Amino acid sequence: MxxxxxxxxxxxxxxxxxxxxxxxxxxxxxAQYERPYVDGADTEDxxxxxxxxxxxxxxxxxxxxxxxxxxxxxxxxxxxxxxxxxxxxxxxxxxxxxxxxxxxxxxxxxxxxxxxxxxHQDSDPFYSSAGGTLDDLMSAYDMASAMTETVSAWAAFVGALVGSVVGGAFGLIARVTGLGGLAGGVVGQLRGVFAGASSSASDYTQAPQAFGADVQAAVGGLSDDRTYESLDDWRGMTADADAVLQIPADLVAGDSQAVSDDPDGALPATLVLGTQDVARVETVLQVAVAADVVETAIQILAAQRDNPTMTPAEIEGIVTDTRRYIVAAIDKNRAAWGVVDARPMTEPLKSAAKKIQDLGLAVINMRPPLITRRTANASNFHLLAHIWYGDFSRAAELARLNPQIRNPNDIPAGEPLNAYAQ
Known part of the structure; x- marks a missing residue:
């Protein structure tokens, strides 16, 4: 035609x-693949x-x-x-x-x-997330299943060990006693650190599931009594988390008073403990801590969506810290149960690590790119906010992005400042 x-x-x-x-x-x-001494090339469309x-x-x-x-x-x-x-x-x-x-x-x-x-053709990013929206990312993490699987593995291990003792392997009595003493000592220490934490069992070898529940309930106090309006609150929480994770090692080393003065948190000096026994106790504690850190990070990042107060570097720091606890939980599970047997625990943890990374990136991308601008003349944050954005109320934002400025009312000409592009 x-x-x-x-x-x-x-x-x-x-x-x-x-x-x-x-x-x-x-x-x-x-793509072209050429070989020496061969004419032409293999091509791949x-x-x-x-x-x-x-x-x-x-x-x-x-x-x-x-x-x-x-x-x-x-x-x-x-x-x-x-x-x-x-x-x-x-x-x-x-x-x-x-x-x-x-x-x-x-x-x-x-x-x-x-x-x-x-x-132009829309396509999925290389590292796409399920759902894709910010709300999807905030609700899609599944640390509960990792905690449940870890506690189930712990209970099965303790049950098998106790069954061996009952079956006649009386040489394991000291080991079972030591395992129960360490679990009780950990919960006792947590009771000393977090007011209101309780113990639901006096002998965790007889009720191994109770150990996981008590640890999870106590560790939930890590994020209490903080507003997280600044990065200092987050750093305080992670410092407390690191101290909690040190409890089993301190108990085994006899340094039970390093964390709390609770009398139930001390270990008798005669307990017999194997390396794997300690590792399995540490695993339950590590997953519980990682779960609480992930939940806290999600709450902080959700708040940043509605009221951004943190710089991209600070958000990146929160994501990095959170992934550190998750990776440690993955490593602990693999060391305690083996790579294959630990997969029911590690797969949800890996998913959580990916989700928290996507969430941090989504929150950062909600803001314009962070650039460096120089003041043309001596100025202050209110005037600069008016000149750069037409909105003097963004002076607080500039002050937050530039903590190195001591006098916000006397900024010299040529001073490099962090500022959003828009």
Missing amino acids: SWLLTLQDASFKGRTFEVVSTDDSVSRDV LGRKAREFQIQAVFYGLFYEDALNTFLAVLEEPGAGELVHPIWGSIPAAQLLSYRVHHDADTPDHATVDLAFVE
């Missing part, structure tokens, strides 16, 4: 324009690259300048939009790469605009 029947009115983002010429190109992404469109638009007539300026305003708008190609029709999403306006003295009241477009 001829152009008379098929040619379409060209437009971009709804703004029509006349076309002089088009030049379209398509290329494919091809990796798919078609984005189509590129070179279009020359024309504006002419007595009022061409108004039409041209209106069209250029559309081109200045960021983001992809629909391009109606005069030959190929609608391109649902095309990204403008560049444009060039040409005037010639021999053709007054006339201008051509050379346009370069590339086809």
Whole structure:
């Protein structure tokens, strides 16, 4: 069919324009594998690259300048939009790469605009997250299953050990006693650290499930009594978490008073404990701590969504700290139960580590990029906020991003300051 029947009115983002010429190109992404002393190359087709469109638009007539300026305003708008190609029709999403306006003295009241477009295709990021929205990320972590599986593995281990003693292996009596004493000592220490923590069993070898429940309930006090309005509260919480994780090692070393003065937290000097026994107790504690840290981090990052007060570096620090506790819990589970047997515990932990990373990135990306700006003249944060953003109330934001400034009312000219791009 001829152009008379098929040619379409060209437009971009709804703004029509006349076309002089088009030049379209398509290329494919091809990997080539060459070998010494072999002619030619093996090729692997990796798919078609984005189509590129070179279009020359024309504006002419007595009022061409108004039409041209209106069209250029559309081109200045960021983001992809629909391009109606005069030959190929609608391109649902095309990204403008560049444009060039040409005037010639021999053709007054006339201008051509050379346009370069590339086809835009939405695709999943390399590290996509389930759901994708910020709310999905906040609710998608599953530390509860990791804690449940870890406690179940602990209970099965203790039950088997106690069964061996009952079955006649009386040499294990000292080991079972030591294991129960260590578990009781850990809970006793936690009761001394966290007011209100309780013990639901006097002998955890007879009620091994109770040990996990008591540890989880006590460790939940890590995040209490803090507002987390600043990074200092987070650092205080992680310092307490590190002290709690040290409890089993301190008990085994006889340094039971290093954490608390609770009399139930002391160990008799005669207890017999194997390395694996201690590791399994530490694993239950490590997963409980990681779960509480993850929950606290999610609450902080959720608050940053609605009321951003932290810099990207501070958010990154929270995510890094949280992943550190999760990775330690994964390592403890693998060391205690073996890589294969630990998978029911480690898979939810790995998922949680990924989710908290995605959540931190999503929160950071909600804010414009952080850049460095220099003051043109002696100034203050309120004036700079007005000049840079047209909003003097963002002075507090600038002060938060620049803690190195001692006198916010006397900032010298040329001072480099951290500021959001928009």
